[in-house]
Amino acid sequence: MLPVIALVGRPNVGKSTLFNRLTRSRDALVADLPGLTRDRKYGEGRMDEQAYIVIDTGGITGEEIGIDRAMAQQSLMAIEEADIIFFIVDGRAGLNPADEMIADHLRRSGKHHYLVVNKTDGIDPDTAMADFYGLGIGMPIPIAASHGRGVLSLMEEVMAPYLQPLEELEAEERARNDGSIRIAVIGRPNVGKSTLVNRMLGEDRVVVFDEAGTTRDSIYIPYERDDQKYTLIDTAGVRRRKHITEVVEKFSIVKTLQAIRDANVVIMVIDAREGVTEQDLHLLGFVIDAGRAMVVALNKWDGMSAEQKDKVREQIRRRLEFAAFARMHFISALHGTAVGDLYGSVHEAYDAAMAKWSTNKLTRLLEDVVADHQPPSNNNHRIKLRYAHQGGSNPPIIVVHGNQTNALPNSYKRYLENRFIKVLKIRGTPIRFEFRTGD
Ligand code: GDP
Ligand code: GDP
Numbered sequence: 049m050l051p052v053i054a055l056v057g058r059p060n061v062g063k064s065t066l067f068n069r070l071t072r073s074r075d076a077l078v079a080d081l082p083g084l085t086r087d088r089k090y091g092e093g094r095m096d097e098q099a100y101i102v103i104d105t106g107g108i109t110g111e112e113i114g115i116d117r118a119m120a121q122q123s124l125m126a127i128e129e130a131d132i133i134f135f136i137v138d139g140r141a142g143l144n145p146a147d148e149m150i151a152d153h154l155r156r157s158g159k160h161h162y163l164v165v166n167k168t169d170g171i172d173p174d175t176a177m178a179d180f181y182g183l184g185i186g187m188p189i190p191i192a193a194s195h196g197r198g199v200l201s202l203m204e205e206v207m208a209p210y211l212q213p214l215e216e217l218e219a220e221e222r223a224r225n226d227g228s229i230r231i232a233v234i235g236r237p238n239v240g241k242s243t244l245v246n247r248m249l250g251e252d253r254v255v256v257f258d259e260a261g262t263t264r265d266s267i268y269i270p271y272e273r274d275d276q277k278y279t280l281i282d283t284a285g286v287r288r289r290k291h292i293t294e295v296v297e298k299f300s301i302v303k304t305l306q307a308i309r310d311a312n313v314v315i316m317v318i319d320a321r322e323g324v325t326e327q328d329l330h331l332l333g334f335v336i337d338a339g340r341a342m343v344v345a346l347n348k349w350d351g352m353s354a355e356q357k358d359k360v361r362e363q364i365r366r367r368l369e370f371a372a373f374a375r376m377h378f379i380s381a382l383h384g385t386a387v388g389d390l391y392g393s394v395h396e397a398y399d400a401a402m403a404k405w406s407t408n409k410l411t412r413l414l415e416d417v418v419a420d421h422q423p424p425s426n427n428n429h430r431i432k433l434r435y436a437h438q439g440g441s442n443p444p445i446i447v448v449h450g451n452q453t454n455a456l457p458n459s460y461k462r463y464l465e466n467r468f469i470k471v472l473k474i475r476g477t478p479i480r481f482e483f484r485t486g487d
Contacts, residue, residue, distance in 0.1 A: 050092075050309060051210045052101045052302055054130035056123050056154075058146050059107030061138040062166040065193040067091060067104040070203070090301045092337070095203055098211035101305055103130060108146055127154075129302045132210055133161040134202075139168045139176035139190065143183070151183040162206055163188045169195050228270060228277035229398050232307040233284065234335075235317035236327050240347040241284035244317060244381035245269075248280065251388070273391070281307045308334055312442055313341040313397050313476075315390060320346040320360050320378065324367040332371050339443030341397035341477035342374040343390055350380035373478060397476025401442040405472065410436035410446060417467045426455035433464075434486065445480045453483035 053070070055063040071091030089104040105123040127133055135154055137147050154161040163185050168176050169192035177188040189206065191198030233241050233248075249256050249271060256271040269280040283304050308314055314335050318328050335342050346360065357378075364376065375393040379386040414436045423431040432451040439445035446468060465481050468474075 049212075049306055050099050050101050051132065051207075051212070052103065052130045053132045053134060053207065054103040054105065054123075054126040055134050055136055056105050056126065056150060057107065057136035058138070058144060058150075061107075061136045061141075062193045063104050063107065063136050064089075066134070066136060066164075066166065066191070066199070067102055069193055069196060069199045070102045090305065092305070092334070095207065095211060098213065100207065100211060101302060103302070108150055127157055127159060129300065130159060132207070133157070133159050134164050135161055135185070136164050136166050137180055137188075139165040139173070140171060143179040147180075147183065151185045155185055160210075161185060164202065165190050166193050168192050169197060226277070228279045229394065230279045230281060230310060230312045231315060231394060232281040232311035232313075233315045233317060234304050234307060234331060236319070236325070236331070239317045239319040239322075240381045241282075241317050244315070244345065244347065244379075244387065245280060245282050245284060247381050247384050247387045248390075281311055283307045304331065305334060308338050308340055311340060312401060313343065313394050315343050315345055315394070316374075317345045317347050317381075319348055320352065321348050321356075323360055323363050329367065332368070336371065336478050339478055339480065341401040341442065342371065343393040343397055343476065344368070344371065344374050344376045345381075345390060346376060346378045347381050349378040350383050350385060373474075373476060375476060393476060400474045401444065401477040403441065403444060403472070403474070405438050407435065407437040410438065413468065413471055414448065414464075416471075417464055420467075421463060423456060423460050426452050431455055439482060440480075443478050443480055444474065445482060447482045447484060449484045449486055451485060453485045456483060 055067055057063055067089060071093040091102050091104075093100050093102055103126045105126045108123050133154060135150060137143075151163075163180060163183060165173075165177050165180055165188045168190040173190040177190055180188045189198065189202060191202055193199060233245055235241050248254070249269065251273070254271050254273045256269060267282045269282055271278055271280065283300075316328075316332060316335060318324060332342075346364070349357070352360070368374075368376070375396070377386055377390055377393065379390070381387060414433055418433050423433060425431070429452060431453065433448055433453070434450045436446055436448045439447040448464070461481065461483070465479070468481075469479060
């Protein structure tokens with residue numbers, strides 16, 4: 049499980065600035081979902097080879113009376129979801145009554161929390177921090193987020209102990225790998241995830257085993273279908289539905305991000321009636337970043353007019369071009385139409401994601417590709433590509449070795465990648481290429 053860090057504090061103290069530093073904010077996922085306050089943002093960060101999730105919150109103004117109302121609901125939820133909380137205060141503005149309320153809440157939350165004093169650039173940090181000792185929630189840590197000052201030591205000294213070494217994650221991964229295909233069903237609220245999960249598990253030929261332990265709130269459901277073992281990672285919380293009343297409680301982005309990481313193959317459910325939304329695109333971006341194999345299910349395909357269907361198909365072609373590796377299925381989870389067909393694509397994607405190729409095979413393929421079309425010269429020296437080997441799976445990683453590979457033009461890399469994908473028949477998974485130079 050990736051550790052989750054929440055940034056809380058009053059508005060304007062520099063939470064977003066720190067968020068951008070910690071995530072190098074390529075692709076923040078904004079929780080603009082029905083029932084959620086707009087500005088909770090999620091991003092993934094990386095330190096060395098270790099990843100973590102950061103949640104940014106809108107801010108707590110303290111103008112409301114009493115802690116429960118003062119703490120905006122979304123901040124409370126972020127604290128719930130987090131392992132570590134960075135409580136950010138403004139070193140220039142000094143102590144504020146809202147800070148005391150937040151401190152009080154954090155003390156009672158039982159979560160690991162750290163007091164981070166921001167905006168200490170150009171002022172005396174000791175003076176800036178003096179005010180905040182009185183909050184009684186530990187040593188203030190001075191930073192200047194907009195200058196990046198103190199951020200690295202915040203990561204190295206405070207965050208690092210919570211991050212899991214890559215080898216440990218991989219060992220966990222192996223332990224979990226019991227020959228079952230782990231499928232995560234993900235998507236925005238109300239797209240039909242629960243309906244689909246129930247359909248998949250309700251089929252005649254499916255045997256569902258006792259539920260395995262739950263992790264965070266996703267439920268891991270082992271089952272068997274045609275002698276193949278699967279584990280369904282249910283982000284919709286189907287089995288807990290009775291207790292759940294609100295959209296906000298049943299949908300969690302953290303849960304979704306963890307499920308993506310934990311899966312071999314993701315079934316991304318999109319509501320065909322609503323078309324492909326920004327939020328869908330963000331979720332897809334996360335799946336691709338995580339390198340997960342994927343099948344896209346355009347749900348609620350029942351009862352749509354021919355005209356509507358054409359419109360959706362056209363929109364998909366445009367908006368999902370970046371995810372063209374994934375098979376698209378038009379289904380109705382409600383009526384069960386085409387749900388069984390998902391399995392063919394899940395298997396295809398899984399097989400491609402887990403495929404093993406020998407160095408021999410990859411090197412021969414590389415030689416063919418190069419023979420058909422030589423790399424260009426770089427300053428009169430020919431760029432040589434010597435051999436290729438596989439560096440990993442799920443996603444597959446192909447490492448190409450040669451001379452001056454860093455001078456390879458992108459157009460050549462694309463040519464090479466496309467040929468590999470075609471010849472190796474890779475469908476349903478993103479694939480990564482790394483170019484190493486031996487001189
Ligand atoms: P948020 O509302 O808590 O997310 O705060 P923002 O990250 O949006 O920052 C609020 C303002 O403070 C912006 O104008 C930032 O440029 C500024 N700011 C953020 N970090 C620093 C800092 O380290 N030093 C100074 N001087 N200004 C900062
Ligand atoms: P979740 O929030 O993603 O788990 O979505 P649900 O499975 O709870 O479905 C949300 C709503 O969409 C419910 O009212 C479902 O009955 C409806 N729904 C789900 N799948 C379909 C479908 O294939 N066709 C139609 N017409 N409605 C569907």
